[in-house]
Structures are given as structure tokens and as C-alpha cells.
Amino acid sequence: MMNRFNPREPLALSSMVVCALALITILSALAFEYVGGYAPCHLCLQERYAYYFAVPAAAIVFLMTSNWAGLARVLLGIVALAFAANVAVSVYHVGVEFKWWEGPSACTGGAASGDWRELAEQLRQTSVVRCDEPALTVLGLSLAAWNGIVSFALMAIAGWGVAVTRAASEEHYDL
Secondary structure (H helix, E strand, O other): OOOOOOOOHHHHHHHHHHHHHHHHHHHHHHHHOOOOOOOOOOOHHHHOHHHHHHHHHHHHHHOOOOOOHHHHHHHHHHHHHHHHHHHHHHHHHHHHHHHOOOOHHHOOOOOOOOOHHHHHHHHHOOOOOOOOOOEEEEOOOEHHHHHHHHHHHHHHHHHHHHHHHHHHHHHOOOO
């Protein structure tokens, strides 16, 4: 008997890989923060949103593949889009770090007021983690750059699962 390709397999595999890699990535970021003492900036915190969404969503996709493959494929597509958005935020953050463009005033030292005394008082009262200065570089890349690379890989893996599952299901039902 000939084994037929199960269109659900790439969906399950890609969701497992995305879930595992996203979990490892966010736990690593939290370890840098709590164990290493590297405080995240405003943009770093925004870059975590995709991971906070993707880990449980990819786990749900994995659990849904056997009974609700179509819905699971849609959810995995949303995970891929979340990581695509995260790539854009990472590119923006790297651009801020390299001073290619202005970053948000909340973390680059800008102030709404032109009064230097007011700015000095604001700085005394708050501790600002700067977005335009990498706190740590690994192999010559900032953590924002590494986040962009990892997010792109996770987007590609999730996208692959969606695309292969769609193509396989079209072949499977095309009589």
C-alpha cells in the first residue's frame, strides 16, 4: 500500500518548531534581563509582543492540526504575520541604534519641551533605558539585530508550514 502525504504534517512540524524556538528566544531575552542585568528599552519590550503571542498560538496550532487543520493554518499564518511585523520593528530599532533615523523620544533622550532645566529634572526623576545605544552585542550584532534575524526565521518557518499545507491540501482534494 502506498503512503499518502498527510497535509497536516508540515503544519504540525512548523508549529512545534516555531513554538520551541520562540520560547527559547523569549526565555533568553528574559535571562539577559534578570540574570545578566540588561534592562530592555522601550523598543525591546515591543519586540517581545510577537513572542508572547506566538508561543501559545503555535502550541494551539499544534493541538488543532488533527481536527481543525484549516483553522490551524489560518492561525499559523497570523503567527507568520506577527513575526513579519516584528522584523519591521527590529529593522526600525537597528536603524535607531545606527542613528539612521530618529527613535521614539521616550527612549532616545528627546523631550517635548525645549527647556533644558525641565529635561534635566525629568532625567533625574526617571531612569531611561536608551533605544539608540545597544546594551549588548553578540558576534558584532545588537540584540535588536539578532531579534530581526530570529523573527525572520520564525516567519519563514511558519510561512512554510502554511504554504506547504495549502499546496498539499489542494493536491489532496484536486481529483
